[in-house]
Every structure is written in structure tokens, then in C-alpha cells.
Amino acid sequence: MMGDLAVLQDVLVYWPEIARGLASTLMLSVIITLTGLIAGIAVFYLTLSSSDVCRRAVQGYISIFIGTPLIVFLFLLYYGLPQWGIKLTPLTVAVLGFTLNVAAYNARYMTTAYNGLDPSEIEAAKAQGFTSRQIFHLMTLPQVLRLSIPALTNQAIQNLKDTSLVFLIQYAEFFAQMQEVALRTFRFFDVYLLTGLVYFILVSVLTNLARRAEMFADLPPASRHNR
Template sequence: MASFLALMLEYWPQVLSGLGNTLLLAAVISVTGLAGGVVVFYLAISGGPLRRRLTEGYISFFIGTPLIVLLFLMYYGLPQWGLKLTPFTVAVIGFTLNVAAYNARYLMTAFRGLDPDELQAARAQGFSDLQVFQLVILPQVMRLSVPALTNQVILNLKDSSIAFLIQYAEFFAQMQDLAIRSFRFLDAYLVAGAVYLALVSVVVVAARWLERRYVLPGVRRAR
């Protein structure tokens, strides 16, 4: 292992670049996935039955479809139609569609735990449906969903490793390349696992702090 770590120092710029790409992808898809989840959630609880069925279909489709299939369809399939996207663009779009579906499901679960009388009271005060959503529904469901949403961020960080299959030069891709060059597969994967564990541990600590600070006390949590 010591000799492998010395070899890593030689390839440190590539490894560090891959780690930066991993953190960038995880951060971007966490933000876009949350924003997309809020939009899907709003569409799911507003409008007529058709809109609700369409949004439910969206959620079921992207939760039920393996993410790797979606990434492969976009990266290897779309060029056959003359549309070629960069690995990062494909990863962001594919992950966002997937993560938004999960986040919307978390928010909908939290929404079912709200008091209907509170929503009716807000409408009786003259608030529009959009105002009720912005001022009453969204702040509460976001706080109720903090544990589930932070767990999703952890999943985003770990799942970002599959982006190397569409040639995105993230951390695991660089470690895989290092393993092939050195024929030290066990050492490379042990180091990669340790790095991911360290990153996830940092996110977990931050997530637990958010839970203590923002989760509504005495209310059922959405997971």
C-alpha cells in the first residue's frame, strides 16, 4: 500500500482533478435535482387530474428506470440522431431527471402529513394557490423532508461514480485508470473506497446538523 500511495503522488494532478469533477457533479445535481423536485411536486399537487397523472407518471418512470440506462441512452443513443452531448452535460441531465423524481416523492410524502385545515384557513384568508404553496406548503414540507433530502445528497455523491461509464473523468475514473496502469487493483479500490467514505462522512455530519436545526419538532418525518 505504501508503494501504491507513492505512485498516487506521481499521478496526483489527475486524481485531484477527478476528485474535483466528482464534487462538482454531486453539487450540481443536488441543486438541480432539488429545484426540479420542487417543480414536479408543485405540478403534482396543483392543476387538474391530467396534470397530476402526468407528473405521477414522470415520478414512477424515472424512479423505476435504472439511471445507467438513461445515461447510456443519452450518451450513446442520441448521437445516432445527430445530437452529441458532453459527458458532463449528459450526467447533469440524466441525474437531474432521476434525482428530481425522488425528491418530488419525498416532498409529496411530507405533504400528506400536513394539516388540511391549515391549508383551508390560508385559502380562506384570500391567498392564491401559488401563495399557499410558497408560504405555507413548501416551507413545511422542506423542513419535514430534511432527512430524506440530505440522504439523497449522500446518494448523489456515491452514485456520481457511475458517470465514468460515459467517459466523464471523475474520481473513480482516475482511480480506475491508475489501477490499470499499475496493476494494483485492490490498492486502488481500497483507496477509492476510503476517499468516498471520508466524503460521505463529511456530508453526514452536515446533514445531521441540518436535521437538528430545521426539522420541525414533534412532527412525523418524511423518509
């Protein structure tokens, strides 16, 4: 526990920086959750391709990003690319690195959900005369997204927590600012405890929203006719 309220006074001196850091964290979380979702849908779409080469390439991409720590990829982009004359800003690296990583996970969740769909619905849609693209956006995607909501919202929560990694590539997000405050006040324990508390509150709010989204998206249960 914080020994006394003096820590809050010490920390509040730096509140403009902390607030900016918090805003950066939230902005980055929102961006990568959205770009990761959109890119994940695109990757998932490609996993259904009729081209064997395309499917293998996409599976390779997913395996590489799920099988590699995100920090390695962030360092490759931020510290490795300048060796080849390519210098990206910390925000660009963060968005690019996270998007590619999160998209791979999201695509995997969607594939799992897709495997649980009734294939006869797809056959019925083909028999009605729908194109593959129409079947994807009218039948497959809505059901896959609905079934993936728990996994996708857990990923969004994970994204929020993982953004703390980007302080290692000089991005001034919340954790980086709190690190700065700790260094200035020498109240390492108190400041990191406070940092954890803020993340916990943010994650709790997000978890609550996620559970509401799950309930909202839930289909009516089977009637007694089908039991």
C-alpha cells in the same frame, strides 16, 4: 489493508489527475443535488395541480424515472441520441440524466411529507385570502422541505456515490481517474480500497452536515401544555 505505504507513493505520482477527478466528482455532486432539488420542487408543485391531466403526466414521469435504472437513461442520452444526430457532452448527459432522475425521487419524498401536513392549515390560508401560489411558497413548501430534510440529505449522499456511474459515459470524475491509476500501477486492490476510503470520508462529512441541517431545521417540541 494496503500492504505497505508504497501504494501511496505510487498513487501520489498521479495526484494532479486524481485531484481533478475529485474536483469533477464534487462539482457534479453539487450541481445535480441543486438541480435535482429545484427540479424536484417544480415536479412536486405540479403534483398538486388542479388539472387531472397534469397530475397524471407528472405521476407517469415519477414512475418512469424511479422504475428505470439511471445507467439506462445515461446510456440512452449518451450513446442513443447520436443515432438521431444529437451529440451531448458527458457533463451535459450527466447533469441532465441525474437531474431528471433525482427530481423524481425528491418529488416523491416531498409528496410523502406533504401527506403528513395538517390540511386545516391550507384551509386557513385559503380562508385568509392567499392565492394557491402564495399558499405553496409560504405554507406548503417550507413545511415540506423541513419534513423532507432527512430524505433529501440522504439523496444528496446517494448522488455523491452515484456520480461514479458517469465514468461509463467517458466523464473523467474521481472513480474514472482511480481506475486509470489502477491500470497504470497494477495495484488494483490497493487503489480500489483507497477509492472506497475517500468516498467513505466524503460521505461521512456530508452525513455530519446533513444531521446538523436536520437539527437546525427542527421545530421546538410540544410544550407540557400539549402532552
